[in-house]
Structure formats: C-alpha cells, structure tokens
Amino acid sequence: MFRKLLIANRGEIALRVLCACKELGIRTVTVYSEADRHALHVLFADEAICIGPPRSSESYLNIPQVISAAEIANVDAIHPGYGFLSENANFAEVCEASHIAFIGPSPEVIRMMGEKDRARAEMRAAGLPIIPGSDGVVPDEDAAKDVAAEIGLPVMIKAAEGGGGRGMRVVRTKRELIPAFQTARTEAQQAFGSPNVYMEKLIERPRHIEYQVMGDRHGNVTHLGERECSLQRRHQKVLEESPSPVLDAPTRDRIGKQVVDALRKVGYSSAGTVEFLRDASGQMYFIEMNARIQVEHPVTEMVTGVDLVKSQIRMAAGERLENVVGTVKHHGHAIECRVNAEDPETFVPSPGHITAFRVPGGPGVRVDTAAYADAIVPPYYDSLVAKLICHGNDRSEAISRMSRSLDGFIVEGIKTTIPLHRRILSDPDFVAGKFDTHFLDRLLSVQSK
Amino acid sequence: MFRKLLIANRGEIALRVLCACKELGIRTVTVYSEADRHALHVLFADEAICIGPPRSSESYLNIPQVISAAEIANVDAIHPGYGFLSENANFAEVCEASHIAFIGPSPEVIRMMGEKDRARAEMRAAGLPIIPGSDGVVPDEDAAKDVAAEIGLPVMIKAAEGGGGRGMRVVRTKRELIPAFQTARTEAQQAFGSPNVYMEKLIERPRHIEYQVMGDRHGNVTHLGERECSLQRRHQKVLEESPSPVLDAPTRDRIGKQVVDALRKVGYSSAGTVEFLRDASGQMYFIEMNARIQVEHPVTEMVTGVDLVKSQIRMAAGERLENVVGTVKHHGHAIECRVNAEDPETFVPSPGHITAFRVPGGPGVRVDTAAYADAIVPPYYDSLVAKLICHGNDRSEAISRMSRSLDGFIVEGIKTTIPLHRRILSDPDFVAGKFDTHFLDRLLSVQSK
Amino acid sequence: MDLSEMEHLLAFMEQHGLEEFEYEKAGTHIRLKKATAHAATAFRHVPPMESIAAPAIAVPHPPPSFQAGGRERHAEPAPADDLHTIKSPIVGTFYTAPSPDAAPFVTVGAKVEPGQVLCIIEAMKLMNEIEADVAGEVARIFVENGSPVEYGQALFGIRARTGSTAKK
C-alpha cells in the first residue's frame, strides 16, 4: 500500500480522497492555492503545500507546481479527483516519469477516451452500440436515402462544419427527407461556407444513463450498476440517482456485460464511467467515457456499499478486483442533489461568505462537503458547495428522505440550488420517474413564465 | 396513518422523530421550554408550542402541559423519544384517556418493565435466563451452602437492605463460603441494622449486550440483532456497536429466539431493548428491559437498513410487522460514539455557546445532532451533543472510518468527549474486541496516573 | 431623510461588524454609532424571558435562519415597553369570559386590581383563572377569545397605576 499520497484537487472531492486515505492509513499531502488557505482539505491533511495564486491555471492546473509539491513531500502516489488534472494524459505521464503512481487509468487510455471520436470508434469496435449515423459526410441525395433506410427514421441532418442549429433538420417521414437534405445543404453553405452535412439517428426524449466501472491492474473489470443522470441543465448534471427508474434487469445486465467486455479489451483500470443515451424505445447508445472518479459516485456507493475511492487507491497499489470489490450487491435506491452556490432561478454563481451552515443527518443521509459556517466560497472554482445523498429501501423512500433533508439543510450568506431541488423533488413527473434530459429546461421555462 | 404527531422531547431525538414524520408525511408539533426557543426541533417543526420554563420538571416532564399542547394542536399521536416521559406509564395512560396514540408499548407493559424485580420475574417466567441467585434472603449457613451448590461458584453475597459495597463479599472457593457469609451478615447488621443477605452468581468480566426488538399491535414480535454496549462510565453508555465482537451466530439466534418468545408472551409492542450481561464463559443473563427507542438505535439501523422510528410510528398506526420490518438482514458493522458536552477527562458538564461546529461526512457516516455553529447547549438537560455513527463492511473498516470521522469533527466553544473516543478507538484491546464493562474505568485510571 | 437608506447602512454595519460609521459629503453628514458589542447582539434576538438567563451561558443567539423558518408560529406581539404584561403560566385555550354567554371579565380600558380575574385558560378540561398581579388599566388584550396560548405568551398589557408593584 502507498505510504504517502498527494491529493491534487480541492473542495469536497479533496476531502473525500483524504477520508479514504485516512481509512487506509496513508499519510496525506494536499496542495492549495492562496484562495484556499483556510479550506478544510488544507486543515485536515497531514501536510499542505501552497502551489500558487487563486487562478486554477497557476495552481491546481499547474503541472510543474503540483509535481514539485509531490517531490518535496516525497509522496508515492497522486489522486487527481475529478476536473482539473484528472483526465490530463500528460499529467499522468509526468507522474509515471517521476515514479509516482497516478490513481487512474493509464495515460494511453485517458488519451483515447479524451478524443471523443476515437473513443466512440474504439468502443464500437469493442462491441458497444453507438448512435447510428452516416459515418461521415453524406455526398448526395441517393446516399441520404441509403443512410435513412439503413438507420431508420427519424434522423437528424447536421452541418459537418457547423453548429448552433443552422444547417440542422429533423426528418420524421420519408417524404421530408430530400427537401430537408437540400435545405440543410443550402443553409450549411450559407452559414459555414460548405454544404457538407452528415446524418445521425434522432434520439427522442433521451435519458442519460451511465455505468460505473472499476478495473484493477491485472486486467479485471467489473461494473457497479448504472446511474440515471438525465436531470441536467446545459449539460451540467443537477441530480443523479441509482438505479435508473426505467432500466429493466435484463437490459441492465446485457449492457453491463457489454461495457465490461469492451473495457477489458482496451485495458481499462481504476474507476470510470461509461455514458449512454437511451431513446424512448429503450435502445442504449454509447456517447462517451469519463476516465476518472465522478462527482456522482456516492450514489453508487450508497446502493452497493463499495467505497469507490478506497477501491481506486487499493487497486492502483496492485490489489485485485475480486478482493477489493468482490461480488457487487445492490440494495435500495439512492439520489444525489448537487447543492451549488448559484441563484436557483438565474443560475448566476453566488460565491461569498457562508454565514450559517447546517447539514441534515439521520438515517440514510450522507453529505459530502468542504463548506462550514464562516467559510468562504471563492469565485475562482466550480460552484459545487455540497452533495446531499439520500438512500432508501426504494425510490419512494429515497425521495421522501431527500425532501426532508433538503428542508433541514440550512445555508445562509450565499444563494444555493436547494430551492431548485425542492421543486424537482415535488414534481409529479419526477416522482413518477417520467423525465428525459429536457425535463429541467421545461421545468425552468414554466417557472420563468 | 396519523395526521399530526406531537414530539414530547428535545435535542437530537426530537429531530430524529421529526425526520421520520416528515418522511411519512405526518405534520409535526414540537414542544419546548424557554431554554430551547432557538432549538432546531422548534425551527423545523410545522408547529411549536412553548410549554414552560427551562427546568424539565416544569416543561418536558410536565404531563398536563404536554397534554394541553397536544390538545390545542389537535394531534392524534405523541412520540415521547427517550428519557423524559418515554417510560412513564401514567403518561401513556393519560394519552390513551385523551384518545391520543402513544408511540410505545401499552401502559401495562411499560409499568411491568419499570418495576425491575417484577420485570425479571416475568421474563424468567417467559423463558429468559436471569442471574442465578438465592431468590431472596439466605437465612442460615446451610441455606448458603445449598444456594452455592445450586448456582455454582463464584458467588456474591450482598446485604439485602444495603448497598455501596458494605455487607458484600465475593466467594470463589468452597472454603471461603461460611466465613464470608458470617462476615457479610455482621457487616450488614452494623451498617444497615439488619443481618439479612442474599446471594447471586458473580458475573466476572461482564459484557453488556442488548437486543433490539420490535413488535406490532397484532401480537407479532421480532428482534433486529444485538448491540454491544460494554463501554460505559458509571453505567452511562459511551460507545455502542453492532454486532457484538464476541457473540457467535448460534448464541445470537438462540437468545434472539428466547427474547422474541418472551416478549410475545407479555404482549410487547413498539421498539424496545432487552439488556443482558454476558459472563466470561459466554453465558447470557437478562437484567432489564427498556420499553422505548434508545439513544443507540442508529447502530442497528445502520446494519439492518430498517428505520426503527418510522417502524414504531407505522406499527402504532396499525401496520403489521411483516410489512414494515420484513425479513431482517444484517450487513457489516456499525459503531456509535456519543459526543457529550463534557470535559473528556473530568466529565464535568460543559454547556455553553458552540462557536464552531463541523460534522464529518462521506461514505458510511451518519450524524444525529441538534447542534450547530452558534447554538447554545443549555445546562438544564443531558449533555449529549451529537451521535456519530459509522458503518463499514466489517469491524475494522468501521473503526478506521470512525477514527477519521472523529478527526474531522470540529466542535469549539464547549468541551466534548471527542478526545476520549479517539483514545478508545486507538486502544489495542478495544480494536481486538477485548473488553468488558470495566474497560473504560481501567482506561481512565491509567490516564489519571 | 430616507430611513430605508439608513436601514441599508445599518445592515451594512451589522454585516461588517462596524461599531461606528460617519460620512459627510456635500453638506450631508451621517453618523451612526451602535451600542457595544453585547447590546448589538441582544438587538438581534427574540427578547428572552427573564427566567432563561442561565448564569453559565452566554446570551442565546438564534440560528441566523430562525427568521427564515416558514413554520407557523403563534403570533408574538412585542408588548410596548411601558406596559406591564400578563403572561400565560400554562398551555391551553384562552377565554375572556367564564361562559360563552357571559360578559368578559375585562375589556380594554377596565381598571383592575391585583388578584382580579382577567381571563380563563382551559387546559385538560380544567378552567384556570388568571389574575392580575398589578393594579392599573387594561391597555391591550393580545389574544382572541377561544385561541390557543402557549406558556409565557403575552395575554394582557396593563398600564400599571403609579406606585403599584407587581407581586412576585
């Protein structure tokens, strides 16, 4: 096992890793920017080293400073958390070169997953379903007909060079195809100077469902079930849960097996997340993989009892998957609400001085936070203030537990998204499990009227 | 289900019941003394009614005031928590007379369990082992020999009218019996004016082990496993865990079955705890029953996933045990540390203004508390400030999790027993599971030298 | 003078822990000075009843969120300083008269003597007579007939006759 580990992150995830290290008897070194001098990850670590001014680019993202800190503290491992350097293949390489274990997959795998096109191609080759499409530019009308026939309607025509809705058309019937193809080309030409378009199957009412995976350094990979992350605002997850209210057991197992096989093929190790879109018919399509621990990992920890961060560290130290994770059993239902320092209606960030802070407790409640009464939320980093995770024997109990926990969560001095979560939790469609990735936009547009 | 419930308590247990009610959709009414005007159980309740001045006898223990509050708030149930009125059979009767459901067993059963001699006799009649003894005064030397032969050595001779060690003798060999019997009688005569003594089996290196039970109003009773509560100071529990490190599965099941049978016979309903002493040979002896929810109930909740307080309420409303608790499955190990507002060395109470308060979080950690930064711990009530409960997949993980959680628990402005718990958790005998009810006295006497 | 602006300034002082604030510009001069730290703290919290003050304990602060709580509360009128307040010694239901048809014991303006019955509070089917402990004139009745009252809730405001002292 490692003797001493540097945590190259801040906030709640730095504390999360710190707790895992303490439980494993590993000495901890944290790094911090000048804005985090009074942060809890600094206070609770065995050693803490200031690595730069508040701006991330000069501190938490500054590889030479982080590596220098690791060297002067003489650590034998680095945990990158999420964000910052966690999916930076160069950083993982520098760690390797410096003989410091990087808690994550190999640099090669990080790099592959970072190039989204390549990741999709590799995962398709490894057996995962991806969104069917034209495999590049569709040259003419005949080709468009062929593609439409092959992938089936409805399809989406998109400008190859563009974005933002221009040169984009949805085709639902055969009759619409050729006119839409022509219009899209014309629009693309006008907007982007190139008439090139490609075609992709339209995913209607998509749900974002992701699989938590874990691999050791001996080629073994397993999955720990899925998380439903459809509640998003501008592609930022807001609330996550496990299991998904819509995935049936055969699909869960089938996709899970495909995921494990695919990752075994690419030599995946450590924790990771494989993200899918699920269409209204129940088809699942791989979209991307996150090669790191994720914000929402506690949801899986609550339903499986597996400590994912400790597992990451133990397996990076060479332990085998079967001894660390064992046979995964799922129990009950867990929900996570991300409490951000944001105005719950306008989503304007609300950094500042926290004047009152009281977290809920009691059965089935977990809070991961680095905030406290009298702390400062600096304006330089992301706005996550706390993760509130509730577990129940079923989804209904998890929801009622989350509701009462939100009511018992007091944060003053800054604005938070707690009121937004209260609204989500009391929405009948959410309670019924009926939602997709557009749910939150709809909820918010109703509000603004 | 109840429409509106009054919580006749304060502090963390009032919040605990409040959370259960919120999850069940029951409106809450709390009562408070003037010292608790700013307490969280007042803040978070749907309604709160001041029932008297700070002194318990004039507020939380004042039955007319509590019942009047229940009447003006028009509630249909009262949860008494623990302490205060929770084991007051008269109060339970007044509730019945006022057509308010009392969340607890029937007044008759409360009364029986309150009279310790009677409880022991009833439980023996119902099949539980009790500490073997002389069944009253031992009149002469021949009788003493008979008793010793019957219950086996070692025995304890105790003055019938006395206490405090006088007229008390331990007899380990046959030869010692008659001299000890004579001396004890003489001492008892001198100290208490009566030579009457009785005899009881001496329990060496006793461990305090208790069973959590739960019964519905239809005659069904089950148990939820045991808790080890041997870490006590002056009969006050300090740290509890489940399962017991020493109880083997056959004994657990055998005693559990006896407990369930006995309580079924006496018509026990609601939550309760059956306490045993276990001697060094593994024999278990019933000592008493607590006819209420207990401080340490979260330990059982963590290993079984059963919400005991919600179960109490649902079964008081008529639901059946099998639908509420179902088949009890145990997973992992849980430990509770009671964080009291006391000097950790002298145990002098330390009420006052809490200037900083930060509770630990992360996986497997639960905190039940009504404290917060800037709260006041009033001097009128018990000194429990927070319960820190940690769960792990095994005892070792629970211990390491508790250690790191104690390190991350910040309370300033008042003294707490957190340093004492740190000491216990790092003691090799504690870690090995080797302790009895005298462990803490020994630990503290080492400290004071 | 714009008092709402003053409120603003006071909030600002509170927030930043200022004791004094002085500002002068273009003929406008503002000077604000708060009472000492302890009095300032006292200003924030609900006035405690006398019996709360525990010797060992500092003045209880409300949690900052106390005001934010959406909980129903029995109205707590802030009795005028110059009135002697008669508070409820028990929890129960307040009645101004001995029976529904009877005239109230007292009305606003009534002269009262110590020991005179002012109202009844029903608790657990018992009628408890609440007496005046001071001589004077009933200036306010804070609770409506038939309302529930909690312990310590203000019932009457009495303008005490000069020279009269409350019984203890």
Add this chain to the structure above:
Amino acid sequence: MDLSEMEHLLAFMEQHGLEEFEYEKAGTHIRLKKATAHAATAFRHVPPMESIAAPAIAVPHPPPSFQAGGRERHAEPAPADDLHTIKSPIVGTFYTAPSPDAAPFVTVGAKVEPGQVLCIIEAMKLMNEIEADVAGEVARIFVENGSPVEYGQALFGIRARTGSTAKK
C-alpha cells in the same frame, strides 16, 4: 454613497488590522470604526497574502479551529513590518548556493541590488534563480539551506535602501 467602495475600505482595514479609519478630502469625510469583537477575530487568522483578496468576497475568515489542527506546516515566520520580503514564486527546494561546495549567494548583512541572484529553488530537476527586486541589505534568511518551500513562502527579509522601490 458607494457601498462597494466602503467594502473595499473595510477589506483594507481588515488586512491591515485597523480598528478605525478616517478620511477627508474635498468635502468628503468618511469615518469607520470596527467593533472590538471583530478586531479580535482578525487577530486570530493567518495574515493573507495581498493577492488573496478577491473583489467579490469578504476577507476570508479561517475556521476557528484552524489553530487547533495538528497538521505539520512549513514554518511561516511573520516578517518584520519594516522589511521587504522576497517570496518564493514556485514550489521546490531552497538552496543558498549554486552547488554544495560553493559559497552562498548571499548571507545576512550582504548588500544586494535589484536583479542580483539570492538563491536557487530546485523544482522538477530545474534550478530556478531567485533574484532581488529591491536594493538594500539582507536582514534575515527565513529558510534553511535544502529545505522545501511552498509558493509564496517568505525567503529573505531585505532592509530596503531608502529611495529604492520594488519592481512590479
């Protein structure tokens, strides 16, 4: 009145441990006095570096328990007010000399000029020369040869020559 400007002033007061502040110019007069309790708070926390102060944010309070933390910390000497401090711009290992056998770049009492090398900080096998940004005399060397240093850690205290100004 511009309250954001006041915020600025208060931050300045906090930073420099001021209890009172008075300012008068061209008909504008401002006087700010902090409550003593808060001054005590300011006293407790580690002095922040200038660059910490974020415009939108009040001065960071340390958690009260900061002192209680049993964590190892690199010694943070409180540089005397009259000395100009040279701080480490990077994390690394501090060396007083270019090689183990060589004489140190400077010793206490040495006269230095802007641009003169004072020490080396090794980071990732690279030797980074740290230069003086002021003319004066080396009054203190805060770090021992071969010790690790963190970003912003004070390395040298320079008694600046009168008239010399730090380069920015």
